[in-house]
Amino acid sequence: MLPQWQAAAAAGPVGLVAVCVQSAGEELSRERVSIGNGLCADIPLYTSLREKIQYNSLFSRWTCCKRLKAVFIGGGVVIFHVISLSYIYTIFPAIDEGLKQHIKIPYNLEEAKNLGMVLEHYTEQYFLEVFLSVFFIYIFMQTFAIPGSIFLSMLCGYLFNYPLALILVCFCSATGASLCYLLSSVLGRYVAYKILSHRIPEWAIIVKKQEDNLLYYLVFLRVTPFLPNWFINIVAPIINIPLFPFWLGTFIGVAPPSIVALQAGKALYQLSTSTIGWTWTSVFLLSLSAALSLTPVLIKYRLRAKFE
Template structure:
């Protein structure tokens, strides 16, 4: 046991030295992991690259919708990213009409749209989660939403890794520094911590996505934590989608019972971490 503790300390010391080499101090003294921010030119270049990637993704979306069956004039007006429950109902009306005949096209359009929204942190995915419960059987809807959320968040992570660091350094320094400290405390149980954050509303999902690569959250852990972490809130949204036309706002999908269930699941996700820390303290 003592030998294992010595080996763990040596690994921790090596990791600490490696991170210290990568630390960057900002003007206000905050420390964030990663390469130094190189100034306004870097920010402008990052913005241009981001716009180029967005244009490419939008082109792919256009090709996906081009493969959709011929729609009437009224139906074309309903095919849009839902901003409220009325938009979601209208979209559900059109998609349900074509789901049986053009199953693959509808599924691919749903998948591409969800991933697109998550990748670029565009609002509207909550309505797509609710809509999935209306269009598909519950197990498929839950897997689809979790997969789309995991992939979209991971693409957002990679975008931030490639071009988002100047934005984090310039505008989110203090928040990123505070979260970096929290991540360091949970480094040994990071997947549990990511799941906990996805279930609870303590940090916005877009903030988690763009700051995770800056503070060295591994992509694999990030994807798995997101995939499993979004399952409980998605369960609530999908279940509400089975009664889509009884809803008038997205808030009606959340009940006191569902909030209680989410709270219990959030506690369960972090309990293994607490128990292991207690056990380590007793053994030491």
């Protein structure tokens, strides 16, 4: 294969079209066709059958590579979650029959409190098992955009010390969002173009304008409630946001909102384990929670002023 054809194959269908146009001799006419990913190109109708066969062969190879990549990434993400969830199922200690009803993903405050009280009994003796269970389940929920992560963040504040809980929530949120990013890059691209084709070019232009401040802009999107997190995870690869800035921006950006959930979990723990309903300690913790809850608001306004 000639070097220019090899470079064109690496560049994708647009590169193939460019090389074919240059290498073709005389064109009878041009035909506008879709080449995938929401792109179109003018395909020349060649006078040389050999040139057309070369183009079709390279285009078929490029399409085959894209499909193999989709299978590899999609299958890898699914296999990772199957292995991780199977692992925590096998290592977790036996639960008393009367407590099994509380072992489920929490979707409200009461369920989070009941689950925290159950897991607290096992944390001292089986700390690693409990920690890994929360770790893998949190990533699973973020990957597939399953509701309830806010209550799982509260559970982290309930069970673990504050620095560990904050790092756990930030890392799991960033990693789960990145796995969702990868799935969207190979499986959700065509659906997104079909449903949001009129909005994607607008968002791509906005991201392009913030190219020099991309990390800060991603932090801004995570802190502010303008766009839901699952939506950002799906659209990010489509508008060509690189994976590492996406992960790092998510890790930093989810920290301020997580402060509120973690402090709520700490306050819930204090109220659930204290024999006296109100003490000076609990009052102090609730006051501290209220003060810390203002942190996301202050960061939000500072970031908004930067990007407006």
